[in-house]
Amino acid sequence: MKLKLLILGVILCAFSANAQDYFPKNNGVKMRHTNYTVFKNAKIHVDPKTVIENGMFSIKNGKIVTVGKSINVPANSIIIDLKGKEVYPSYIDLYSDFGIEKPKKAQGGGEPQYDAGREGYYWNDHIRPETDAVSHFNYDSKAAESFQKAGFGVVNTHMPDGIIRGTGMLVALTPDVSEGDRILDERSGQYLSFEKSVQSNQVYPTSIMGVMALIRQAYLDAKWYAGGNADNTDLALEALNENKNLTQIFVTDNLLNELRADKVGDEFGIQYVIVGSGNEYQRLDEVKASNATYIIPLKFPDAYDVEDPYMANYVSLEEMKEWNQAPANLKMLQEKGVPFTLTTHSINPEKDFRSNLIKAVEYGLPKDAALAALTTVPAQTIGKSGKIGVLKEGAWANFIITSGDYFDKETTLFENWVQGKRKILQSMDVTDITGDYNLSLNGKDYSLKISGEPIKPKVEVTMDDKKIGSKLTFENNWMNLLLSSPDTTKTEFLRLVADVPSKTDRISGKAILPDGKETSFTAVKTSPAIEKEKNEKDKKQDLHELVPVTYPNKAYGFKDLPAQQDLLFKNATVWTSEENPVLENTDVLVKDGKIAKIGKDLNAGRAKVIDATGKYLTAGIIDEHSHIAASSINEAGHNSSAEVQMEDVVDPTDIAIYRDLAGGVTTIQLLHGSANPIGGQSAILKLKWGKSAKEMTFEQAAPFIKFALGENVKQSNWGSHSRFPQTRMGVEQVFIDYFSRAKAYETEKKNNPNYRKDLEMETLVQILNGERFITSHSYVQSEINMLMKVAEQFGFRVNTFTHILEGYKVADKMKEHGAGASTFSDWWAYKYEVNDAIPYNASIMNEVGLTVAINSDDAEMSRRLNQEAAKSVKYGGMSESDAWKMVTINPAKLLHIDDYVGSIKEGKMADLVLWNANPLSVYAKPEKTMIEGVVYFDVERDQQLRERIRKERNELIGQMLEAKNSGLKTQPVMKKEKERVHCDLLGNIQ
Known part of the structure; x- marks a missing residue:
């Protein structure tokens, strides 16, 4: 785009030079208007807190010149009388892809791509800070008009592609000007997201935690690069450093991801502006603590169609509550003091934005807060306070003219001026025909009632107190009224048409009777339209009572x-x-x-x-091996993902937490899956139901990491034949290679103050130094032996072998090595590498003297680990006390938390x-x-909760039925089953 503008400028300059041969210097093809335009008699909303009744303002050269109760009117001014009208600053949307060409999806995708596909840029294709919106922008007049009709004058647009997406641009929706004149800021902010670029097939990252780790590493690499430590030019890192002082806007799609984005920002001292989800009300304290400004999409879920009682059972209480509570989100944010702006993202600006905003106001959002969220707050957020979003001297002349209160459903938007350029949305020169009339037609008298806005009048016709079918259209002061025949036994119509004078209490025109004959009609006004107060009850008829959060x-x-x-x-x-x-x-x-x-x-x-x-x-009970309470299990993009953290993806809302509590479980180790030999860092959690992810973290716990052996890591069952390793001996080589690199990295770190910090290597060095412990997924005795030998070669030990279904074969060697065992009670023969599993495994290892725990690796099994422990009493004659230790003190010892629990x-x-x-x-x-000391599960309280759930569901179903009966849009019920989570689950959990 920059090149296009430069070429265009050269052409225009050349044309200008030649034009002097043909046109007088002071009489070009187009004269620029420099006069003042003065608006008077308007209710002016200068800013959300300042209103001038019957005020005046003037504009010149696209800017506001003067605003006040009364101003001096310069000579030769164009004067526009706005009596009865209101003027608001045009609105600002900070999150859009307006005018940006859609990125082209990468071709191929047969075999996985592990390396970057671009030369001279960062090692990961999904880091694209060098992308700038200007180069991909073309003004879209159709989309602009949709924004303008909702009241918007400025949008912040960007290329919505990649994890670090590059810079956006601030664009005025000015009609009939060059693209260069529309651009208010060509580097208005940097955008980030949790989504990979569609322009690359590079596999890594495959998970939210992988994305978070990648962002961290990119920040570290940018700082290192800025110190002049790199041998080669990296255009992506140069751009990332160049963009660091811009507003940083992080795009998310759910509440947990909003808080995760803020977590990364806090680690690097970056305060993101967060594009939210609309569900912030569910965790207001955490949202407030983020200190972020939120960009909230004004999208509310439709009610579910629950007429079928059977299908209604498939709508969760969570989904019902979201429908019920979401319209009050903005009110709750405002009351909590959380700064927010609004975006049209994911909705149609023209059709849905204003109606949804009015709905939010009806649910308690103050109008001045709503106006601030559209004007002064986004202007401040993007660093343009006083320039846009207000009607003050020196600001851009961006404003809308309405027939009344913008937040009234009946109000009409007449015009949207952007940079002093006029965009007519509806003509202001409309005769007001609302009122009550006596209609005389063909010797009969009717009562005619016209209500609503002058631009969108509504009609009701009665005769002898009986309602007559009617339809009214009114355009360009021409009235067309269609009436059903008073004779209800016939399907006949009367057509009335009239040219209505600008100011009149009498309407006369032509009527065409059902038989085709023509006659005249007269309608004489008897009283003006009843004021809107009468409609306040109807105004809130769609509101429903909110259930508690x-x-x-x-x-x-x-x-x-x-x-x-x-x-x-x-x-x-x-x-x-x-x-x-x-x-x-x-x-x-x-x-x-x-x-x-x-x-x-x-x-x-x-x-x-x-x-x-x-x-x-x-x-x-302590579950040493669990995958509940997580939004992602595997980062499968590389054969080592030591840099990722399960703490990043804790889901404190997982119902499995409550079910575990109901089964006596209080602590779990949330493990990475088994997609790669070196997995991610564990999270040891206390199951504090209702608390935040951070509050669930076991603060005193030692750090752990997940390793894996066997079929999964060599991708035996995944259909992939490209990523190393493909064999069990290749798995061994992975460990040797990575720990050799880690030792070299540690040496470099000690000797070079300007070393490049590598999060993956940092984790492996912790293992080498005994600062982080390994839990290894394992089955076959040969591999168990192999990993112990590798550990001994590099001077550390394997803390725990989990699964360990052939542990009974090598228990003596494990004891000598110093490893513990966390096993299943009686799983066997569910895949080839467990063919030799036996139910006596735990008892045998216990008798040898290992610290043995029974784990779940399964949400359903986790809530009955007491029964899993009991199986070793049957298989091997273990004592009750020893069996019980396998789900309490033994896993505590394996996790190094036995001093606490x-x-x-x-x-x-x-x-x-x-x-x-x-x-x-x-x-x-x-x-x-x-x-x-906090009772998180109580059987008596559980019964009370069940009764409350029954009542809430019944209440919400009733509200949804009422919503459907009142004509509101509904969505169909879809049967959904949550995926069972195990070690081999790939992707993110929805």
């Missing part, structure tokens, strides 16, 4: 998060998971979130007493479960599950 905002969420309590459990059978495994008729005092005392006849003090007679109290011991965290029966029994059920 819960944490999380779905079934079994808390209206108020449970608080920490001091509790005294009396007369329980206590399974300690310590040296004295069973304590009969024992009291346990919980104080300040910790186990304060264990004994008999303890004094409760101010603690709440719980009678545990005949019940069992245990430490909370895993057993009932004074001073440890009060992560406890009260059972109604022996925990190893299939009949046992938790009655209370607590974490740090």
Whole structure:
């Protein structure tokens, strides 16, 4: 585009030079108008807080010159009388792809592409900060008109492609000017997203956590590059450094990703402007804490068609609540003090934007806040305060003229002026024919009522108190009225047409009767139109009562998060998971979130007493290998993804968390999957249902990482034959290669202060130095031996072999190495490499002296790990206490958190479960599950929640039925089943 503008300029200059031979110097083809245009008698919204009644303002050369109650009118001014009209600053949309050519999708895609496809740019094709909107821009007059009809005068546009997308441009929607004159800022901001570029088939990254890791690495590389440390030119990194001081706009598609984007920004001291989802109300405290300005799409979900009771069962409470609550999102953001702007993204600006905005106002968004979100806030966000979004001296003359309050459904938008250029949307020269009339036609009298806006009048005709079918059109002051015949036994029509004078209380014209004969009619006004106050009730007829937001905002969420309590459990059978495994008729005092005392006849003090007679109290179950509560499991783009973090993709809203609590589970290790030999960094979580992802993180836990062996990493079942490794011996070579690189990297780091920080290598160095521990997916004894030998070669040990279904074959070698085991209780023969699995595996390894845990690797199994532990009593004759240790203290030891959890011991965290029966029994059920003295699951509260869910569903279904019956648009119910998550799941979880 820059080249096009330069060529155009040269041509124009040449033309100008030659034109002097043919035209007088002062009489060119086109004269530029430099007079003032003055607008008077308008209600002027100078800014969201300042309104001038019957005010005046003048413009010249595309700018506001003067605004006030009364201004001096320069000579030769063009004067426009706006009596009865209102003027607002034109609106600003900070997120669009207006005028940008659609990126071309990369060809090919047969075999995976692992390397970048561009020379001279960053190693990953999805980092494209060098992209600039100007080079891809062509003014789209049709799209511009759609924006203009909604009241917009300026849009920020960009190329919506890639993770770091490059710079946007601020464009005025000015009609009939050159592209250069429209551009207010050709580098208005830098855009980022969680989406890869369609212009490349490069595989990495394949997950949200991979995207986050890639952004981190790009930032680190840009800083390193800026220090002059690179040997080669990298145009992408140069652009990234050049763009760093621009407004940074991060595009997201859901609330969790909004918070993830802010997390990355915080790590690098970058405050993103975040394109949100409209669901910010669900986590207002976290949204507020981000300190971000949000760009909110004004899109609300349609009600579901729930007339069929069977299909209604497939609509989740979460989906119903979103429909119910989303229109109040902006009101809640405003009340919380979160700065936000609005975007037309994902909706039709002309058809949907204004109606949705009015809906948000009806649900409580103050009008001045709505106006600020469209004017002053986006102007400030993009660094253009005082230049756009206001009607003040020196600002661009961008404004709309309306028939009244913009937020009134009946108001008409007449004109949209941008840079002083007029865009007529509806003629202001319209006769107001609204009112009540006596209509005389063919010897009969009718009552004629015309209401609504003059530009869009509505009609109602009655005769002898009976309603007559009617249809009215009114254009260019010509009225056409179609009436059904008063004789209801006939399908006949009367057609009336009249040229209406500009100011009159009497309308006369021609009428064509059903038999084709012509006559005349007269309509005499008896009273003016009734003011709009009468319609206030109708105005809010589509509103529904909001149900409360819960944490999380779905079934079994808390209206108020449970608080920490001091509790005294009396007369329980206590399974300690310590040296004295069973304590009969024992009291346990919980104080300040910790186990304060264990004994008999303890004094409760101010603690709440719980009678545990005949019940069992245990430490909370710990699942060493879990994949619940995550938005992504595998980063499969490379054979090593040590740089990715499962903490980045924690989903605190996963219902599996609540179900685990109902099964007595309090802590899990959220593991990366098994797509590659070196996987991602683990997240050790406490299942604090209703809390944020950050609050769920086990702060004291040691760092872990997932490794994997076997069929998955060599892609035996994935149909890919390109990525190394393809064999088990290749897997070994991967480990050797990467740890050799890590050692070399560590040497470089120590000796070179200007080393390039590599997040992947940093993680592997932590392993070499014993600062990060390995949990390795494993099956076959040969590979188990192999990984221990590799570890010993590089001077570290494998902390845990998980799955380890052939562990009974190599238990002695594992003990010598210092590895522990986390296994299934009785899974076998579900794929080739587990053909030798036996149900005695856990018992054998336990007898050899290994620390053995039973894990789930499965959301359904995780909530019944007590029963999985019990199977080793049957298979191998393990004692109840040893079996119970395999889901409590043993996994705590494997995770290096046994100083805090895993057993009932004074001073440890009060992560406890009260059972109604022996925990190893299939009949046992938790009655209370607590974490740090907070009861997150209570069987009695669970019954109350079930009743509340039933009532809320019934209420919301009723609201949706009412919405459909009132003519509102609905969406069909689609049966959805959540995917079962295991180690081999690829992609992101929806």
